[in-house]
Amino acid sequence: MTDIIFEYKELLATKLEIEQKLSILPKGYISKKKIGGKQYLYLQTRNGDTVESKYIKAEDADEIASQLSLRKEYEAELPEVILRLADIETAAELLDKALLRKLKMLKLTSGMDSISADEKEKRISFSDAMTSIEGVPVSDKVKTDLANWKKGNITFLSVFEQTLKRYGFVTEV
Secondary structure (H helix, E strand, O other), X not given: OHHHHHHHHHHHHHHHHHHHHHHHOOOOEXXXXXXXXXXXXXXXXXXXXXXXXXXXXXXXXXXXXXXXXHHHHHHHHHHHHHHHHHHHHHHHHHHOHHHHHHHHHHHHXXXXXXXXXXXXXXXXXXHXXXXXXXOOOOOHHHHHHHHHHHHOOOOHHHHHHHHHHHOOOOOOO
């Protein structure tokens, strides 16, 4: 069972890494236009029904082409990773409900430990606002756990599991 959990964690990390890289890699394709006898390069992207063009300096073209190629590789890899995650979840659902619960916990908390302290603070502030709106008081223990998570002393998964346990939810495998 630990092999399955390990593979699942690795796949979640891979998925997150691919998604982060895709968010910064350029989209589109490079086109060449001849204007007044000179050749110009443009990065073209589709935005709805329109195609937007952005001029590319000749010295940047190879780097952008490389990034576009890398983007295609990641776009091809991502569905495979998502499919494997789904296959593992399906198998866990059939074989062991406790394992499926653990996998879902991992999925829900995936990526939370890798965000910056500023982003962690924003999420904590949002959480405080939502619990305030709902009239649910935040316990001192949860506040302490979140502060420790923000500092990187504990994982978000541990905060999440402990909070769920406090409210009577089963989290163990």
